[in-house]
Amino acid sequence: MHCYDCAQDGRNETTGIGACTRCGLFTCADHARILRTAVQRPIGVIPMTSVRPARRLVCGSCRTAEAS
Secondary structure: OEOHHHHHOOOOOOEOOEEOOOOOOEEOOOOEEEEEEOOEEEEOOEEEEOOOOEEEEEEHHHHHHHHO
């Protein structure tokens, strides 16, 4: 799979490293943003937040939309 944003710029050979967790488009290392997110799991009735955050990959467009 190739990076969608690079393909829009006319660079059709850039290899994607993963799919955006928000929109699902493939993105390369230059356009990807890795965010940390808390993971909660139920322990009895109370959800417990994990000590280590998980990672999620989003494209630059979705990151901009989330930040605004």
